Amino acid sequence: MPFYLEVIVCVSLLIGSVFLLIGSYGLVRLPDIYMRLHSPTKASTLGITGILIASMVFQSHLKGFLSIQELLITLFLLITAPVAANMIAKTALHQRIKSLDKTQNQELMEVIRDRETPSTPKDPT
Structure with missing residues (x-):
């Protein structure tokens, strides 16, 4: 494997690992569910994207052509992570899970x- 590809793979793995570590730490340390949603949706999604990019570069070099499996997994994660976080937040909101007292605009909840x-408007005709 050429040196420049090794550097790209190593840098992508390091960046992805750092983001995954930060996301995992945030998931454990943040105090309520509304704040905890930020860790997996932002940091962990970026982390797994970095690792999948490294895998895509490595597999493309081994096979000799572009490996799209990792790209499809990345796109799937980038699409589904925000939707899942939105559903979790809505569920927490409707289950009346309390946020921190210092959270601003709690009356909006x-x-x-x-x-x-x-509702859909009825047709007057």
């Missing part, structure tokens, strides 16, 4: 909780 789903 009640407004969002009691909001009705929009």
